[in-house]
Amino acid sequence: MSHEKSSPSTDNALHDHAPGAGKTKVVETVGAGGEPQQHIAHDADHSDGVAHLTDNFGHRISDNENSLKAGARGPTLLEDFILREKIFHFDHERIPERIVHARGSGAHGVFECTKAIPELTKASIFQHVGATCPVFARLSTVAGGAGSIDTPRDVRGFAVKFYTDSGNWDLVGNDIPVFFIQDAIKFPDFVHSVKMEADRGFPQAASAHDTFWDFVSLVPESTHMVLWAMSDRGIPRSLRMMEGFGVHTFRFVNEKGEGHFIKFHWKPVLGIESTTWDEAVKIAGANPDFHRCDLFEAIREGNFPQWDLGVQVFDEEWAEKQPYDVLDATKLIPEEEIPVQIIGRMTLNRNVDNFFAETEQVAFMPTNVIPGIDFTNDPLLQGRLFSYLDTQKSRLGTTNFHQIPINAPKCPFHNFQRDGMMQTLVPVGRANYEPNSLAEAGEEGGPRACPETGYVTFPENGERNDPTQKLRIRPESFADHYSQARMFYRSQTESEQAHIASAMVFELSKVQLEHVRKRFLANLRNVDESLAKRVADGLAMDLPAKAKAAREPQDWGTSDALSIQKQAKNTMQGRSIAILFAEGSDLQEINRFKRLIESEGGTPVLVAPKVGGIAVKGGTLKADGLLAGSPSVLFDAVISILMPDQAAKLAHDSAAVQWFMDAYSHCKTIAHCKGTQVILDRAGVEKDDGVVPLDQFEKVGVKRHWAREPKVRDLA
Ligand code: HDD
Numbered sequence: 077m078s079h080e081k082s083s084p085s086t087d088n089a090l091h092d093h094a095p096g097a098g099k100t101k102v103v104e105t106v107g108a109g110g111e112p113q114q115h116i117a118h119d120a121d122h123s124d125g126v127a128h129l130t131d132n133f134g135h136r137i138s139d140n141e142n143s144l145k146a147g148a149r150g151p152t153l154l155e156d157f158i159l160r161e162k163i164f165h166f167d168h169e170r171i172p173e174r175i176v177h178a179r180g181s182g183a184h185g186v187f188e189c190t191k192a193i194p195e196l197t198k199a200s201i202f203q204h205v206g207a208t209c210p211v212f213a214r215l216s217t218v219a220g221g222a223g224s225i226d227t228p229r230d231v232r233g234f235a236v237k238f239y240t241d242s243g244n245w246d247l248v249g250n251d252i253p254v255f256f257i258q259d260a261i262k263f264p265d266f267v268h269s270v271k272m273e274a275d276r277g278f279p280q281a282a283s284a285h286d287t288f289w290d291f292v293s294l295v296p297e298s299t300h301m302v303l304w305a306m307s308d309r310g311i312p313r314s315l316r317m318m319e320g321f322g323v324h325t326f327r328f329v330n331e332k333g334e335g336h337f338i339k340f341h342w343k344p345v346l347g348i349e350s351t352t353w354d355e356a357v358k359i360a361g362a363n364p365d366f367h368r369c370d371l372f373e374a375i376r377e378g379n380f381p382q383w384d385l386g387v388q389v390f391d392e393e394w395a396e397k398q399p400y401d402v403l404d405a406t407k408l409i410p411e412e413e414i415p416v417q418i419i420g421r422m423t424l425n426r427n428v429d430n431f432f433a434e435t436e437q438v439a440f441m442p443t444n445v446i447p448g449i450d451f452t453n454d455p456l457l458q459g460r461l462f463s464y465l466d467t468q469k470s471r472l473g474t475t476n477f478h479q480i481p482i483n484a485p486k487c488p489f490h491n492f493q494r495d496g497m498m499q500t501l502v503p504v505g506r507a508n509y510e511p512n513s514l515a516e517a518g519e520e521g522g523p524r525a526c527p528e529t530g531y532v533t534f535p536e537n538g539e540r541n542d543p544t545q546k547l548r549i550r551p552e553s554f555a556d557h558y559s560q561a562r563m564f565y566r567s568q569t570e571s572e573q574a575h576i577a578s579a580m581v582f583e584l585s586k587v588q589l590e591h592v593r594k595r596f597l598a599n600l601r602n603v604d605e606s607l608a609k610r611v612a613d614g615l616a617m618d619l620p621a622k623a624k625a626a627r628e629p630q631d632w633g634t635s636d637a638l639s640i641q642k643q644a645k646n647t648m649q650g651r652s653i654a655i656l657f658a659e660g661s662d663l664q665e666i667n668r669f670k671r672l673i674e675s676e677g678g679t680p681v682l683v684a685p686k687v688g689g690i691a692v693k694g695g696t697l698k699a700d701g702l703l704a705g706s707p708s709v710l711f712d713a714v715i716s717i718l719m720p721d722q723a724a725k726l727a728h729d730s731a732a733v734q735w736f737m738d739a740y741s742h743c744k745t746i747a748h749c750k751g752t753q754v755i756l757d758r759a760g761v762e763k764d765d766g767v768v769p770l771d772q773f774e775k776v777g778v779k780r781h782w783a784r785e786p787k788v789r790d791l792a
Contacts, residue, residue: 131161171436172471173222176267177233179281180216181315181368182435183375185424187211187238187385193419196336196389197328199448200242202419211422212237212482214438215315215371219270220281225360226367227351228281229310229579231301234320234342235440236422239486242529246444247340248464252309253321255405256298258554260459266291266298284586293596296626297406297554299603300561306579307564308350308572308640313712315367316374316381316650317349324457325402327450327534328389335534337395337402337452338387339409341416345382347645351709353579355742358709366710372427379650379677380425386416399630400560401553405456407560411637434482439468450534453541474498490523558602558629565604567634569641571782574791577607581614598623613792646779648678651712653778656683656703656735658722663694665717665770672774681711685726704731708738713745713778715770720751727755736761741788743780747773762787 129137137158144156152159174180189207196202201209216233217224232251237244257266269291272278279285283305292298304310312318322340329335351359359366374381388409395402402409428434441464442457451457468477474497477483494508507514507522515521565573580600584593593615600608601622612619636642653673657666666682673680683706684690684699700706703726708714714735718726726732736759739746745766748756761767766781785791 131158132165169432171473174216174471175467176218176271177214177216177235178222179220179224179226180214180233180435181371182212182214182428182431182438183371183381183424184426184428184434185211185213185380185422187236187420187422189420190384191417191419193328194330196330196338196387197448198331199240199245199328199446201238201240201245201446202448209241210239210486211424212239212434212438213422213424214435214440215318215367217281219283224281225364227311227356227359229283229305229353229356229583230281231305231310232312232315232318234318236320236342237438237440237444240446241487242446243487243489244444244483244485245446245449246440246442247322248440248442248460249320249322249340249342251312251318251320252301252304253319253323253339253341253408254301254304254560255323255456256292256301257295257456258297258404258406258550259455260457260463262295263456263459263463266295279586284583286587286589286592289584289587289596290589290592293592293599296557296599296602296623299557299599300406300564303561303564303576303603306576306583307568308352308575310579311351311353311356312367313349313351314346314650315371317344317346319343319348320383321408324405324454325395325452327452328387329448329450329534333532333534335450335536337390337392339414341386341388342383342422343386343416343418345384345421346650347647348640348643349712350640352742353575353582355709355738358707358738362705362707362710371424374650375424375427377679379679380423381650382421382423384418385420385422386418388414388416390414399632400556401551403452403454404554405454406554406557410563410632410635412635433480437472437477437480438482439464439472439477439480441465441468445531447529447531476500492522555627556625556629557627558599558625559632561603562629563632563634564638565607567636567638569639569782571785571791572639572641573607574785574789577610577614578789578791580607580611584611584615593617594620595623602629610792641780641782644779646777648673648676648778650677651778652679652681652710654681654683654701654706654708654711654714656714656716656718657690657692657697657699658685658718658726659690659692660719660722661690661692661697661717663692663697666692666697669715669717669770669773678712678778681706685729685732703729703735707731708735708744709742711739711744713747713773714739715773716746716748716752716755717770718749718751718755720754723751723754727758733759735759740767740784743782743784743788745773745776745778745781747776 129140131137143152143159145152186208187201189202189205192205193202201207213236214233216235217226217228217230218233219230220228234251235246235248237246257263268274269287270283272280273285273287292302320342325337325339327335328338363369371381388411390409400407442460443465445451451461469475472480476496476498479500492508492510494503505520507520510522510524512521565576568576584596587593594617597608597612597617598620600611601619602625608619655666655669670680681701682697682699683701683703685703687699687702689696689698732755736746736755740759740761743766745768746761747768747770749770764781764784766776766784768776
């Protein structure tokens with residue numbers, strides 16, 4: 077990153093004003109002019125080596141236990157500025173939560189270019205292999221509030237801020253490559269319908285209710301994304317194992333001014349992994365912060381999550397020939413047609429120091445683009461270009477939210493924007509307008525526009541369009557609402573298709589308005605008759621007449637890239653594997669598995685009926701988790717090493733029986749010693765490719781055994 081000398085017009089005196097002016101932990105951020113700056117992170121005074129508690133204006137506090145009173149049992153005095161400041165600040169700790177994506181987890185990292193593409197874009201970060209820039213990523217759910225569970229059925233937000241040397245670039249995407257609506261004007265309606273219902277304030281973080289299904293059944297363009305949300309993509313196992321998508325068609329522009337259409341993809345190095353619905357529900361009870369903890373702990377342990385950034389590149393001529401419109405955000409471009417080329421890798425390698433200051437205050441905006449990356453006329457994207465800037469003012473309270481360290485660019489920035497609430501910069505001189513000739517009198521004249529290197533909007537904005545007409549219409553090319561939904565469904569494996577059908581049955585069973593269910597089924601017949609029949613049977617309803625489609629759906633074949641199971645990785649990397657032990661278990665054997673899992677990049681977790689220290693063969697061993705408090709839903713595979721007497725005892729403990737029953741019904745690998753058989757019998761666990769003796773664990777590995785599913789779940 078280059079750091080120019082800061083302009084006096086935006087010099088930031090923040091660092092001189094740290095409370096207490098002591099020698100506390102110093103955090104390096106970036107100053108107004110892009111120069112590194114130091115902030116005092118803790119409001120304590122260390123001047124004599126002891127951290128002294130002060131108020132926000134640096135006055136030392138003598139007593140943090142008692143308010144000031146008139147007499148030992150008398151009234152508290154208004155004069156107590158220490159009490160008042162403390163309560164005043166506390167009363168205002170919360171800011172409005174995000175209207176959508178309120179629940180999120182963030183981390184810092186680095187992006188590295190792995191393939192230079194100057195022929196496609198002049199974006200500075202893509203000019204040289206090995207070029208890097210810092211990033212901040214926030215991964216979120218959409219519908220729930222800030223304190224809601226991590227594992228509801230929902231879309232996940234995938235927002236990345238690249239702090240490049242030519243300004244911040246925000247790629248604000250989701251884990252699903254298409255969207256529910258085509259035009260931003262429908263966004264408030266859609267969001268109102270999926271959030272908790274207006275009169276009753278529930279359900280929280282769930283789409284299984286009347287208003288969501290009412291909306292989507294009335295808006296057929298949402299059908300494609302509804303299928304994605306009802307598929308296993310809606311219940312990811314880990315934030316580290318999700319794909320990400322920029323969703324819209326964007327544009328790369330090269331040095332010569334030539335444009336190419338592109339779609340952005342994030343591919344998780346750990347592979348894509350989801351839960352089953354039963355598992356997701358149980359995880360919500362066992363650990364509502366499951367995804368947040370998983371991300372935090374992986375980074376803390378040095379198992380840094382990584383994603384490859386890829387692009388699909390195509391031109392307008394190719395786009396013109398497609399049976400859908402590339403400006404329609406309800407459509408994807410099959411990877412079989414336009415392969416994804418990998419151009420970089422993101423590594424998240426540092427947890428936040430403070431959740432509020434960073435994860436809560438980070439402000440993503442699709443308008444944050446750098447030269448070489450441009451928008452298209454996608455009407456959903458165009459609406460977003462207004463919405464995000466606007467919402468930050470209401471969330472963060474001031475137009476100066478860009479000065480908050482997490483939002484500030486790490487390259488120089490200079491302009492004549494001035495003042496506003498919470499202004500922390502101290503610009504000097506008179507130059508707060510332009511043009512000016514103050515420099516001629518020896519004064520600071522301030523910055524000037526840069527025609528050579530500044531952002532230039534791609535001039536062609538009239539794709540298949542007549543810009544002389546003002547129209548409120550949806551183009552005819554956006555009219556096919558079902559063909560890609562069909563392609564998505566037909567690209568899934570049998571078990572994935574069954575999951576979609578079950579999810580729809582579950583969600584529609586929560587819909588109390590009968591006509592809404594019927595309307596959705598009528599639409600679904602346009603996607604796939606067998607799916608519609610399956611869902612109707614699951615609800616014990618008759619199939620209604622097929623809805624009339626705006627445009628008759630076509631068979632567009634299938635795409636393996638749309639299925640999770642077809643791309644599954646059999647790997648221990650990033651997976652957590654439980655080792656169940658009890659009194660008398662063989663320590664050597666336990667350690668052997670621990671080492672194996674660790675050497676393969678996995679995390680072994682010791683689980684036992686008691687945690688404090690159990691006498692095992694060869695020593696005493698502490699467990700990481702209590703059996704009753706560490707259900708097997710928290711792990712990707714389970715190993716059981718028990719002496720027969722302990723196993724016989726656990727066979728009468730419902731937590732132990734349920735542990736194996738769940739691992740089995742969630743199609744996980746169960747590697748067990750002979751002694752464990754007595755519990756497996758009680759749990760109804762039958763031998764199969766994934767229920768194996770201990771010595772076969774390594775061979776079988778950590779993957780789901782979907783062939784088992786018909787034995788444990790009615791997939792009708
Ligand atoms: Fe949005 C937040 C992703 C359409 C308006 N959106 C938000 C976040 C993500 C997305 C990941 C959370 C950012 C964070 O972590 O802070 N949004 C999308 C995607 C969309 C999309 C992939 C379609 C392709 N969004 C969309 C539309 C509008 C908005 C059409 C409005 C016209 N989105 C917002 C917002 C939010 C937001 C209200 C809430 C909090 C925020 O912006 O910062 O402005």
